Amino acid sequence: MKFLITFFLIAFLTFSSFAQTSSPKWNKFLSDFKKLEQEYNTHYPAKDYHTAAAILDKIAATLDTLQLSEKEKQDFKPTITEIYANVYYNLACLQSLLNQKKQAITSFEKSIKWGYTDYQNALNDADLNNIRKETKFIKAFSQLKQYDKLFLLQQSGNYLSENYESMPVFKYEDSNNRNLVEVKNFFNLDSIAGSGDEISKIRNIMLFVANNIKYDGSNWALCEFDAIDFYNYHKSTGKGINCRHKAMTLNELYLAMGFKSRYVTCMPKDDQDTDCHVINSVYSETLKKWLWMDPSHGAFVMDDNNNLLSIEEVREGLKNNQSMKLNAETKVTKLWYLDYYMAKNLYWIQCTNKSQFNTESRYRPADKDLQFISLIPSGFEKDSNKYLKNNVITHNPAYFWKSPE
Incomplete structure (x- = not known):
């Protein structure tokens, strides 16, 4: 796991939806997200994993209840899926560190469902070591191999x-x-x-x-x-x-x-x-x-x-x-x-x-x-x-x- 901004900044800067838009609801979400991001990047390095996990839960819950029009959902879909994928991946890491194995595996499965594809990062992330031998984690992790950029090059x-x-x-x-x-x-x-x-x-x-x-x-x-x-x-x-x-x-x-x-x-x-x-x-x-x-x-x-x-x-x-x-x-x-x-x-x-x-x-x-x-x-x-x-x-x-x- 890394600081939240490490995952999100590149993704957001790729999409125009990170900038101010004509959608007040989306702009409000981005403003709230930036504040939560700052809080997360304070608590995670301090190893306050419970608080950091609560912040990620709040981000996901905010997205779950965000009332967007169908057009807005389509316009901001790339960023929304990127946020979900990386929030759940980071949450899996935190829950693994907290020895909440069942919740960690569920979060890891959700990250893949939302499009998480960074095989090399998941392979080498020590935060996940606590759940690597779990059968359900092994099954979920195997789904990432097809997205491994090094594997694709080698093929x-x-x-x-x-x-x-x-x-x-x-x-x-x-x-x-x-x-x-x-x-x-x-x-x-x-x-x-x-x-x-x-x-x-x-x-x-x-x-x-x-x-x-x-x-x-x-x-x-x-x-x-x-x-x-x-x-x-x-x-x-x-x-x-x-x-x-x-x-x-x-x-x-x-x-x-x-x-x-x-x-x-x-x-x-x-x-x-x-x-x-x-x-x-x-x-x-x-x-x-x-x-x-x-x-x-x-x-x-x-x-x-x-x-x-x-x-x-x-x-x-x-x-x-x-x-x-x-x-x-x-x-x-x-x-x-x-x-x-x-x-x-x-x-x-x-x-x-x-x-x-x-x-x-x-x-x-x-x-x-x-x-x-x-x-x-x-x-x-x-x-x-x-x-x-x-x-x-x-x-x-x-x-x-x-x-x-």
């Missing part, structure tokens, strides 16, 4: 060795481009990168973006899509930018310093899942390989020998249950970030054929030669996936991850 089809002579060539803008020179001077990148070796420069630039431009996964920045404008937007408004915009920013900083780089969209299997994640792949001439860099979470991935890994290596590592770890600077955990979040979002991968300043423009004329190229596993139903429309499709990682020329 994905293999890649194929296809001829790619006729495929688009990946191109990287030269650092002497006047726009990239302006980026380099604006950010004083020589100072940010430091005087160390190539890898330290790559790390330092990524951590600069992670620490100096606020991350807000729900915000689509109202500015032109280039590094300077993203930075100025954040500084002038105080607002964060989403993962795509942070990756675009880092990409331009890398290109400006002469590193070959792409921003890479990591996608889930389910096209009804609107949450994806965008990170960077930067090529190390020293190591002769691509490296995973995530400026949203300040993260890169290593094996047990501290060797930096590529996106391709991380995906294969997850598929084959290989041991991996994250850098010390990041605030996310390996369990959440790799085994859940990125396992979900590495089912298929997309990037553009051209990596350059202002690759995707909000206001400037679009690059007519820009193409989106997607690497998908065999057996994936590409024709029915709306996000693959008009994409160049490949099943060949040798083409997709070809070293820059």
